[in-house]
Amino acid sequence: MASDTPKAKPARRPRAETPKGFRDYFGAEVTERKAMLDRIAEVYHRYGFDPLETSAVETVEALGKFLPDVDRPNEGVFAWQDEDADWLALRYDLTAPLARVAAQYRNELPSPYRRYAMGPVWRNEKPGPGRFRQFYQCDADTVGSASVAADAEICAMLADALEVVGIPRGDYVVRVNNRKVLNGVMESIGLTEDDAETREAVLRTIDKFDKVGREGVLQLLTNGRLDASGAFIKGVGLSNEQAEIVHLFLVSKGEDGNQSLELLSQLIGSSAAGQEGIEELETIASLLAAQGYGPDRIVIDPSVVRGLGYYTGPVFEAELTFEILDEKGRKRQFGSVAGGGRYDGLVERFTGQKVPATGVSIGVDRLLAALRAKGRLEAGSAGPVVVTVMDRDRMADYMAMVSDLRNAGIRAEVYLGNPKNFGNQLKYADKRGSPIAVIQGGNEAEKGVVILKDLILGAKIAQSATLEEWKDRPAQMEVPRADLVAAVRRMLAQ
């Protein structure tokens, strides 16, 4: 068949879509997060932390080649080449930019430098349910202090932050461990600093303890195991005796902090690093006790590992201990919402000098989800009073009404769509979550009155289908135009 002459196709319209893995946040989603972050910022501020806002874009060189929690080089970031052929990328966390800032401004910044940062970060990873390529982090770090008092302070501040956003004492616990103790355990089973790869493998393995349990961890530390899908996971290659000791470390949480420390002491043998780690934990516990942070809020817990390779000392994790129902309707603990620890190597990349640092990152979306699950989010912002338009020639009158309401501090708007169909105006008010519709047709205007329609009451009546119980409360009333503000205020207060 002879081909037709090609016809000019109409230009395809652009798709109105967020890129894969990105999303939009509307109304209450924005204000709820903002309210939570504002409260956390107040706590950080009271602790002497200053805000820092770096740009979203960094040089790839400054960001470094590794995301904190993946072991793949130069993957996982959104990057492009600028006109000078330098590679730029969106930040993947708030710690890497802090390290860059600490190096760049090392002569101007106070030392120690306490800073907090809140903002989006970007990961070029496979999106999944609830897993987005842009999400918020909320970090606080102290750069330039080698003292474990800095770690203790971060733990106390984390506890305060959780309480101030609405997680009551008893519903959370900050667990503290020390990477040095684990290093001591490694030494005691014969893994020296030269066995760095094996040590890393042990670290990654015991980070899975929560998921695979005692048997699983022992298998993974020794000869390997079949996972749920039937695939064989290679083991680290420790002996059974070595693996048992590592497992003992994970479960050496005692009745209280002192007992935990005693159990740990027995595992580290003569390791100096291990001893130092235990002493640091003791100091942290006593500093916190002096400020009234007891084990009901902050506990020493050897099962806290934190997979990140870059931690060098104390590590901590905030866990929410209340139960929620998971997607299958089973009860489970809510789990971790924040974590952090001491990292002494990040600034060194730039300057060659070790700069001690410690910090915490709060998982903003996780914490918001927890507050939502517990019903602790402030009710979404109230919808506006909607002034309807009965007569489009009197728009000036309607705008004067919203103006009066706003000047009295009441959220209000005039209907700005096509006013022809009054039903659409009420539908609009409903969609806006409006508490009150104000109506003034020609008759009312002549009489100098307005009608107030109580939409919340209206919705309740519609639901219960019995007007009887509301009979003392009028769903609609006529008031003089001059009393508009006062009458709306009374109705809103009901």
Added chain:
Amino acid sequence: MASDTPKAKPARRPRAETPKGFRDYFGAEVTERKAMLDRIAEVYHRYGFDPLETSAVETVEALGKFLPDVDRPNEGVFAWQDEDADWLALRYDLTAPLARVAAQYRNELPSPYRRYAMGPVWRNEKPGPGRFRQFYQCDADTVGSASVAADAEICAMLADALEVVGIPRGDYVVRVNNRKVLNGVMESIGLTEDDAETREAVLRTIDKFDKVGREGVLQLLTNGRLDASGAFIKGVGLSNEQAEIVHLFLVSKGEDGNQSLELLSQLIGSSAAGQEGIEELETIASLLAAQGYGPDRIVIDPSVVRGLGYYTGPVFEAELTFEILDEKGRKRQFGSVAGGGRYDGLVERFTGQKVPATGVSIGVDRLLAALRAKGRLEAGSAGPVVVTVMDRDRMADYMAMVSDLRNAGIRAEVYLGNPKNFGNQLKYADKRGSPIAVIQGGNEAEKGVVILKDLILGAKIAQSATLEEWKDRPAQMEVPRADLVAAVRRMLAQ
């Protein structure tokens, strides 16, 4: 010479630098901007606008190929290809994402949809002094209302926003014009809609009126002119008569709004579009008058053009009228800090249907600079009380002190650097802008007291070099440990 065997070079350290054209914001720079945006958000909220936060990343397809104020295709954005070879880019403004959202969620969103958005945008342009590649915008738009009441509302809200952040009435004016009137003038001089290119050229030319004045504009509209550098700028090619009429349009601002409208009426001849534009301006003026926004705040001003091609109706601009000194010490008006207008074509790109929209964008950095110039920024956040460390073994005591202060709502921190050199601790407190240093050595601990050092007074004494005038106020005092909080509070209140 035989070449040496190559030696392994030590790996070059990464540079600790922000990418070219980007910057960091520290401390008060962050909190001052946040405080300003929070106040503006309150106004927007009261007007019934809901927050929207889209992601920083959009598909290039959705963003469209033109920045709003450059005429180059697909330049000026930071873009890259994702793994599916789709092009992604950082948003260059907040309007393009709104158009995408309005199309994507057109069945879910209320209509009209009032939304505000605040956040960074990115431009891949040549950076210059004060010109960065990431900066904040603060927008409010109404999508889905064809009524000029929506435009009037935006103008009133803009005036309110300026006042609430600290620009008093009289120091600003919102100027309003209408693109339709200009189109009417074009028609009256014989430029029809088919002369789109010439019309665009006229638009771009008269947008320079502020800079080049009457003679300049007349030359540019006709045969062209030599610019300051001696280069010849080609003219639009109008006749002298045509150019004179366009210039009359620019200067037809009368004594009051009515006179301006009368002058404009004479210029548009029999143009229907022009007549519609004048009627819209009349309506806007009367709606605003009904709400008490007189010409001391919002005026009709034909010289407002707004270069953007996409405006289709009313356009507006907020100008600060007070004088500042420019970089050369000359007085000049501060100028424009916000602008916007009606654009009815943006959503159509996606859906094929015209959706009327109007909105405003506040230049966040410009407005902040104005507030700074007028001394209207809230004083930068106060530095913390610094508890010094005289005896590192008693860190628990010092941390208990900061804990007491914080629990009383006082910003406080313990010195976390190496405490050996006490002078360094006071230098640190100075760098932090600390009002008070708390000191407790062994003697004081035994006596159960602390020393409070008034650092603000100390700085004043150091400045004036005469202790005499401060003699009634001790720069340092000893108080019982139990009175720490009360004594600090008294000293802070002085």
